[in-house]
Amino acid sequence: MVCAAQTMCWHCHLCVPVLFSLLSLHHPMNHQVEEESFYRSLDEETIDVDCLLLEPRSDQVSVSGVWCYGEDSLAKCIKTENPTYNLGGRDSNINMEGVDTTILNAFDVFPHEVGVENLLTTNSSSCDNNTLDIGFDHGAFIGYVSNEALRLRSSQFPMENSFGIQNSLSENISGSECQNYLLSNGVFGTTTYPSVSKSLDRFDDFSNSFFDQETNQDLLPPHFSQNGLELTPSFQDGHTSTSSVEDHGGVGAVTHKRSRKPTKRYIDESSFESLQNAKKRREASSGSKAKLSGVRHVKSQNEVKPKEKKPSTEISFDKAIQVPFISHVPTEHQERNSPAKVENRIENYTSEPEDDSETMLKCMKSGNQRKHHRAWTISEVKKLLDGVAHFGVGKWTHIKKSLFSSSVHRTPVDLKDKWRNLLKASHALTGSKIEDDNKRNQSWRPLPTSILCRVRELASIYPYPQESISKISKSKLQLAQHISSPARVKSNKVLV
DNA sequence: GTTAGGG
DNA sequence: CCCTAAC
Secondary structure, three states: OOOOOOOOOOOOOOOOHHHOOOOOOOOOOOOOOOHHHHHHHHHHOOOOOHHHHOOOOOOOOOEOOOOEEOOOHHHHHHOOOOOEEEOOOOOOOOEEEOOOHHHHHHOOOOOOOOOEOOOOEEOOOOOOOOOEEEEOOOOOEEEEOOHHHHHHHOOOOOOEEEOOEEOOOOOOOOOOOOOOOOOOOOOOOEEEOOOOHHHHHHHHHHHHOOEOOOOOOEOOOOOHHHHHOOOOHHHHHHOOHHHHHHHHOOOHHHHHHHOOOOOHHHHHHHOHHHHHHHHHHHHHHHOOOHHHHHHHHHHHHHHHHHHHHOOHHHHHHHHHOOOOOOOOOOOHHHHHOOOOOOOOOOOOOOOOOOOOOHHHHHHOOOOOOOOOOOOOOHHHHHHHHHHHHHHOOOOHHHHHHHHOOOOOOOOHHHHHHHHHHHHHHHHHHHOHHHHHHHHHHOOOOOOOHHHHHHHHHHHHHOOOHHHHHHHHHHHHHHHHHHHHOHHHHHHHHHHO
16 A cells, blocks of 8 residues: 555655655555556656656755646646736735646645745646645645545545645745745645545644644634635636535534634734724723723724724735744844843743743734733742742732842733642642643643642642632631531540 | 732 | 733
8 A cells, every 4th residue: 555666646646756755645545556647647748847856955945846747737737827826915925827726726825935836736627536745854745635626535535634835944934934824714735534644643743833832723714815815806706616625514624623713812803893892892891990991992992093004905914814923023022121131041941942032922013912921930930939938929019029020021910820820730730630631631831840849838828818718718617517516526626 | 009810 | 811800
């Protein structure tokens, strides 16, 4: 079932020789390898297919080459109407010329400013079952299956479909911010047949790349392609295939993923109406809190105004970017970095460099953006514990002022939240079963047990207000019970 | 303004 | 980390 290195699997097209080491995939069906016809088709065409045999060496190029298959092969694919598509939105440099429209069913967007030159294309009518997975050593990855193929196969194979061009070379691509990868509104690419899914395990990174590590959310909002791209009318109007996947209902996994509810932030950013509604809600719920709602109201207005100024195309492009990637563009964020900021970051218990990742915060434009997540370092945790030990639980402003005065980004609320999380973690450590479960589900980084033990000690000394109240009430109840039943009091005394 | 707690 | 209620 494994293609030989010199063999081209005609149906799955996975055995491009140079990529064989990466993709030893084979179509699950026991079809004959049409090696001969493949090479014949290549010979008949004048297109240089050297790229098929060459491993891309340039770090600057993630996709460069021609993969063409189908009985009608290259000419038909390349010569198709020669439309021009601008797929990357306003700032995109990507123009695809002469790309078969079928591929645009799958390609909604490409890595930002990544050269996509001679694109894989296919004639879907002749390639009823095709999967082409191309993995570069640097991580550029294309998967594609035609909609036609999906229609034919979706009823036969439970498939997990996703289409991705993933570029792991963000640091190597000049000017690339790797904004987003692509697509999708029922368009997809990688078809993982049951028998090949194992081989695709190597590309976990690719699939993971579709999720924001922080928010654990799909980077691809459901209506990403519709709102986020600038497409020529011929594409938007002429192809209904973008809905074909969902229409045929063959890809539950994909539809499930893509139908995920957008985050609140996404909604807020993408929908002017929701902004208005939010304002209304806030106003409606303001009640006696007029002052608070007033503040929010101003915030909302600040949010809205820039949107109004934007041209529609820009808005659509912005909509497409839910979570911008790290950009090392210098920003004004230094405002939050006081010069005197001397923070001990030696003891990072995370690999997060803390290279002032607030760059990320500011690259997300101004306005009411969420504060960038900054992982707590061990030194910070220790400081917090010291503060709790010194001032007690709940004296967050004291702790902040005395111990975190240099940490501008740590507010008293942050300290409180961290303490709460530490309590959770320390409690989780107590029970062995819980501990196991947490190890499985542990999304947070492991804390040293010494710290957790200290947290528990402090928690016992300075119980959280709620807990103290509950404990007090419980103890009072117990006392009451004991009082009500003298026998138990006696026994209690004996025990004590 | 500060804190607790839900999300 | 945000938001809001409560103080």
